[in-house]
Amino acid sequence: MKIVVMKFGGTSVANINRIKNVASIINKNYKKYKLVIVLSAMAGVTNDLQKLIDQIDYPSSKENDLVLTSGEQVTVGLLSMILNKMKIKSIPLLGWQVPIITDSSHEKAKILNINKDNILKYLDENDVVVLAGFQGINTEGKITSIGRGGSDTTAVAIASSLNAERCDIFSDVDGVYSSDPTIVKNAKKINKISYEEMLEMSSMGAKVLHTRSVELAMKNNLTLQVLSSLTNQEGTFIVNEKKLIEKEVVSGVSYSKDESKITISGIPDKPGIAAKIFRILSRNNINIDMIVQNISQDGISANLTFTVLNKDMKISKNLLEKNSEGILYKQLSTNSEVAKISVIGMGMMSQSGVAEKMFQTLADQKINILAISTSEIKISVLIEEKYTNNAVNSLHSAYRLGINN
Numbered sequence: 001m002k003i004v005v006m007k008f009g010g011t012s013v014a015n016i017n018r019i020k021n022v023a024s025i026i027n028k029n030y031k032k033y034k035l036v037i038v039l040s041a042m043a044g045v046t047n048d049l050q051k052l053i054d055q056i057d058y059p060s061s062k063e064n065d066l067v068l069t070s071g072e073q074v075t076v077g078l079l080s081m082i083l084n085k086m087k088i089k090s091i092p093l094l095g096w097q098v099p100i101i102t103d104s105s106h107e108k109a110k111i112l113n114i115n116k117d118n119i120l121k122y123l124d125e126n127d128v129v130v131l132a133g134f135q136g137i138n139t140e141g142k143i144t145s146i147g148r149g150g151s152d153t154t155a156v157a158i159a160s161s162l163n164a165e166r167c168d169i170f171s172d173v174d175g176v177y178s179s180d181p182t183i184v185k186n187a188k189k190i191n192k193i194s195y196e197e198m199l200e201m202s203s204m205g206a207k208v209l210h211t212r213s214v215e216l217a218m219k220n221n222l223t224l225q226v227l228s229s230l231t232n233q234e235g236t237f238i239v240n241e242k243k244l245i246e247k248e249v250v251s252g253v254s255y256s257k258d259e260s261k262i263t264i265s266g267i268p269d270k271p272g273i274a275a276k277i278f279r280i281l282s283r284n285n286i287n288i289d290m291i292v293q294n295i296s297q298d299g300i301s302a303n304l305t306f307t308v309l310n311k312d313m314k315i316s317k318n319l320l321e322k323n324s325e326g327i328l329y330k331q332l333s334t335n336s337e338v339a340k341i342s343v344i345g346m347g348m349m350s351q352s353g354v355a356e357k358m359f360q361t362l363a364d365q366k367i368n369i370l371a372i373s374t375s376e377i378k379i380s381v382l383i384e385e386k387y388t389n390n391a392v393n394s395l396h397s398a399y400r401l402g403i404n405n
Helices: 017-029 045-056 062-067 070-085 114-124 150-161 197-201 213-217 272-283 312-323 354-364 384-396
Strands: 003-008 034-039 089-095 098-102 111-114 128-132 135-137 141-143 166-171 191-195 224-228 236-239 250-267 291-295 303-307 329-344 371-376 380-383
Touching: 003 017, 003 150, 017 034, 017 070, 017 191, 034 114, 034 150, 045 062, 045 070, 062 141, 070 089, 070 128, 070 371, 089 114, 098 150, 111 150, 111 329, 114 128, 114 150, 135 150, 150 166, 150 213, 150 291, 191 272, 197 213, 197 250, 213 224, 250 312, 250 384, 272 303, 272 312, 291 371, 291 384, 303 312, 312 329, 329 384, 354 380, 354 384, 380 384
Parallel strands: 003 034, 003 166, 034 128, 089 128, 098 135, 166 224, 191 236
Antiparallel strands: 098 111, 135 141, 224 236, 250 303, 250 329, 291 303, 329 380, 371 380
């Protein structure tokens, strides 16, 4: 019998009725597959635990991990009780009981190894194995948390180690859409999408799947399905691009408001200056996204514009001001009221005119482009945040991605 891993997010286990609904989904499938279930904490619980930690103002540590991972223990125990009451033999396991071995990076640990033999043994002895997501144990025996999106990552890592048929990610969202349905009213659910496209969408702020879990699935060629635990509908399958019969030129339009623009004006136009600037930021674990450099009117200096995450804007500004003598710039300015808009699609690798249509569509809406970046399957532009909804809807229509197109 093939193995399927099912992961249920916080909204799927938000209360006893939702957990009973999860049990009914398991009941429909446990005779077809060997099931490994991975659970998040109840919706909002991890945030509440973090707020308690914040009141103590305690640095990231093993104690933080101990508190943050307690929510999953509750949902795992409750689901196992319900399943056993339904005569579906199950065993609840926490990360340290598997064990899921991680490094020692508190609140953002990386999975190093999973004892798959133990999971297979428990599967042979039970109908269902119920595991806590988001947590593991380091080589020193300390409990660790895998960070935001950690339950997705846990589920994908377990499915990969078990060579599972697929990994189903259940939430309150019934699939991946061509754009954010709260902004684009005729956004269309996508039946199949490549790892690469999903990775771009996740990195752009699409909250369906965490980036780390998509990367891991792609590395192990594991099929994912994103679907809702509240409906009986099939979801979106994330697969190897070779399994896509027809590659859409553009499959989706995404946006992110989590960007800040930093402009350094009047820097010397000579080799090594940009490297010096980005070295200062990289040493403080600040990721740079879009980059634009141009020569000033005087012909001897340059202006450098780049984007960072909003949370990194203040520290980036402080670091650059602290090192101003080494960079020799004339002016430093920041702007957090910007948004990054992207069109994504595997088909654009072999299709011309995608960029032209994007730029013309924005021009027709009188939306100015502040910066541009591209990859093989994505074109991104930076615009003023106030134009986000207009830009996303206009591009969605221009590429005919809606339900009625």
